[in-house]
Amino acid sequence: MTTKQYQVVKITFVVFLAVIFSQLMYGKNYLLPIGVMIAGSLALMLIRRRVSGVIADERDYATGGKAALLAIQIYGWLAACSMFIFYGLKDTNPAYEPIGMTLAFSTCLLMLIYSAIFRYYNRIKLMDGKLIYTVLVLVFFLVMAVFSIRLFSGEDNWVCQNGQWVKHGQPNFPAPQTECK
């Protein structure tokens, strides 16, 4: 397969996946899209292996690196500014606060991932492979533990009691719109 054929197949594949993905989401199926995404990525990887020519070279990676850095900086500034605006307007509409917090945390996460990858290429790549693997596994479990504690602790949430949504702790989002049974 030539690189041009690969580009055509890739675009067709992505459009096809997007249609399936959106239809599944529209049908309120939220698990299957993850499977579709994983299957799609694997299929694209397999197709990529069949390409005889060069898909990307050092200039593409250099350009990609510059573009990624600029995109992160632009997103960081936009998200930070929007976060302050949304957070400032939280008294007018309580729904603005979670939007602002989501923007703030997503920016922090993006910066953390960028820093980790930068550090990997800058220093850790010189380290022993087993040590990197151990550190990555530890960091993964640490993040999962913090996330699980926060998610399943049941604090700061809305609880259904006697047919009414009652505050439990200090939830920073409005009560669910769904019926409380």
Add this chain to the structure above:
Amino acid sequence: MANRIKEFRNKLNLTQDDLAKLAGVRRETIVFLEQDKYNPSLKLAHDVAKALGSSIPEIFNLE
């Protein structure tokens, strides 16, 4: 950084696509190199020079 890629390529009757395949890069990269709009890595400079049957100092003028 001026270079003589086009001159050497024409001598060998190679197209940009041929040279790209020999050097293991995309054709667009050869275009950028010939127009002095991209500074190649040492490995790419070596691969291009080798593909043109020459050496880095002959192809690339670092001054």
